[in-house]
Amino acid sequence: xxxxxxxxxxxxxxxxxxxxxxxxxxxxxxxxxxxxxxxxxxxxxxxxxxxxxxxxxxxxxxxxxxxxxxxxxxxxxxxxxxxxxxxxxxxxxxxxxxxxxxxxxxxxxx
Amino acid sequence: xxxxxxxxxxxxxxxxxxxxxxxxxxxxxxxxxxxxxxxxxxxxxxxxxxxxxxxxxxxxxxxxxxxxxxxxxxxxxxxxxxxxxxxxxxxxxxxxxxxxxxxxxxxxxxxx
Numbered sequence: 465x466x467x468x469x470x471x472x473x474x475x476x477x478x479x480x481x482x483x484x485x486x487x488x489x490x491x492x493x494x495x496x497x498x499x500x501x502x503x504x505x506x507x508x509x510x511x512x513x514x515x516x517x518x519x520x521x522x523x524x525x526x527x528x529x530x531x532x533x534x535x536x537x538x539x540x541x542x543x544x545x546x547x548x549x550x551x552x553x554x555x556x557x558x559x560x561x562x563x564x565x566x567x568x569x570x571x572x573x574x
Numbered sequence: 575x576x577x578x579x580x581x582x583x584x585x586x587x588x589x590x591x592x593x594x595x596x597x598x599x600x601x602x603x604x605x606x607x608x609x610x611x612x613x614x615x616x617x618x619x620x621x622x623x624x625x626x627x628x629x630x631x632x633x634x635x636x637x638x639x640x641x642x643x644x645x646x647x648x649x650x651x652x653x654x655x656x657x658x659x660x661x662x663x664x665x666x667x668x669x670x671x672x673x674x675x676x677x678x679x680x681x682x683x684x685x686x
Contacts, residue, residue, distance in 0.1 A: 498674065507578075507665050507677030508617065551617065560605055561630055562675060564617040 466491045466556050468565035476571045477542055485537040485568045487552030497535050498562055499528050500551040508551055511537075542572045576600045580666050580678035588686055590655050595681045597649045597666030606649045607667040607675065608641065610634070617665070623649065656685045 467490040477483055489497065496515050500508035512521040514530040521528045525546065527538040537550055549569045553562035579598040587593050599606050608620040621631045621641055628641065640652045649668075653660055663682050667675040 500677075505663075505680070505682075507667075507679050508675075510674040510676070513674060553617075559630070560624075560669075561607075561619055561622055563619065564609075566616040 466563040470565035474569045487535040491556035493557045495555040498553040502549045578678035584682045586684045595651045599668030603668035609665045610662040612662045661685045
């Protein structure tokens, strides 16, 4: 069974204070690892897909990296509008069913 | 950008009543999903649908649940006899071949 553990559960940052979110996973053959952003009362919004160890993707202040056991979402100089819950999900083998972690709730104070 | 549309945004029902949650996936997508999220908990998979039939379902998706694609555009989730523990946000999602999921904004179901 695929497992995804995200840490920390919650993170408070000052505007401009860079940090990283962690996603540890256990799968039988990773097909893809996904990062989503979820705002309160909304559906998850896609950010990145990573497929193999060593891969990196960037979008504005966000950068996602992948190893064989975990992924990091680095947030550089965050702004208050980056406040959201960040979800990690994995798909394994021939499955097209993403399994989600519990997420990291990020609050960025001005 | 195309989007997944869900209706209603909020649904309040009495325990034991039937509810139907509706979704319009993105038109050229092939895979359709229902997920749910109980307040403060993680997004949980319920069921996936491909080629007009269920492709996978979770343990949560018991005989009280059913899905349909009645007219080639809509995708519905029916709960036959709601329970208190069915209260959650229900998300519909769709995807093209092996790509990212697009989620709707969800239906908040409250069972009283």
